[in-house]
Amino acid sequence: MATPIGNLEDASARARTTLAAVSLIAAEDTRHTSSLLANWGIDTPLLSVHEHNEEARIPGLLARLRAGEDLALVSDAGTPLLADPGYRLVRAASAAGLPVRPVPGACALTAALSVAGLPTDRFLFAGFLPARSGPRKAALAGLRTQAATLAFYETPHRVTAALADAAEVLGGDREAWVGRELTKRFETHYRGTLGEIAAHFAAGDAEERGEFVLLIAGSRETGAADAVDPDRLLRALLDELPASRAAKVAAKVLGMPRQDLFQRALRLTDDA
Numbered sequence: 001m002a003t004p005i006g007n008l009e010d011a012s013a014r015a016r017t018t019l020a021a022v023s024l025i026a027a028e029d030t031r032h033t034s035s036l037l038a039n040w041g042i043d044t045p046l047l048s049v050h051e052h053n054e055e056a057r058i059p060g061l062l063a064r065l066r067a068g069e070d071l072a073l074v075s076d077a078g079t080p081l082l083a084d085p086g087y088r089l090v091r092a093a094s095a096a097g098l099p100v101r102p103v104p105g106a107c108a109l110t111a112a113l114s115v116a117g118l119p120t121d122r123f124l125f126a127g128f129l130p131a132r133s134g135p136r137k138a139a140l141a142g143l144r145t146q147a148a149t150l151a152f153y154e155t156p157h158r159v160t161a162a163l164a165d166a167a168e169v170l171g172g173d174r175e176a177w178v179g180r181e182l183t184k185r186f187e188t189h190y191r192g193t194l195g196e197i198a199a200h201f202a203a204g205d206a207e208e209r210g211e212f213v214l215l216i217a218g219s220r221e222t223g224a225a226d227a228v229d230p231d232r233l234l235r236a237l238l239d240e241l242p243a244s245r246a247a248k249v250a251a252k253v254l255g256m257p258r259q260d261l262f263q264r265a266l267r268l269t270d271d272a
Helices: 013-021 030-040 054-066 087-095 108-116 133-143 159-170 194-202 230-238 243-254 258-271
Strands: 024-027 046-048 071-074 123-128 149-154 175-180 188-193 212-216
Touching: 013 030, 013 071, 024 030, 024 054, 030 046, 054 071, 054 087, 108 149, 108 175, 108 188, 108 212, 123 133, 123 243, 133 159, 133 230, 133 243, 149 159, 159 175, 159 194, 159 212, 175 194, 188 194, 230 243, 230 258, 243 258
Parallel strands: 024 046, 024 071, 123 149
Antiparallel strands: 149 212, 175 188, 175 212
């Protein structure tokens, strides 16, 4: 279920009622969620479920669900599973025949798309770009021919470098939009060409604190998306990343199964 991405008034009545009614809340960070619940006077027990312990938590959580308890899954902000943990738990619960229902609400991605003024009939959400410039440029190169609007999340200490790499790889003339601290007190929007926005950040004229959403217009080339070679992309990523990480990035770029790409990466490593 979704939680606010900044403004607490964005939490629906259903969300607050559900959080108070369930037996347990599985939270990405219990400290963050406990502060959120305190604002609403809710004292439902919390259990941490994050990237590093999710697999280990699943058997116990499934046992509680089978016993008739209800569980709410939340991330630190926004909608779980969108660049947040929870996929493994949702998949395991569904596979076990247990009902899984959405409680929708705030989402930084859809909030950004609704105000950016870029085409939304097709968009490709690629989550967070790699932290280092080499793999980041390789990931962007794999997206260069995508006709859909490109969407990314970015952190404050990487946003300037990410914009510079995007302008270099994708072309500075593409229309772009950057949103900072959406729904919060100091919400800021930057609109223009990708090159203009990148230069604005590089010159220190933009605030780099907070969380960012980057939207970039898709390619105007036609029929070029099929030209992305999975092996070529994986080779570029393997120069900087282990096979598992390279496969994860390539899966986001290509929309292919991560496990298939991991096996490809292993074969390429063996060949090398």
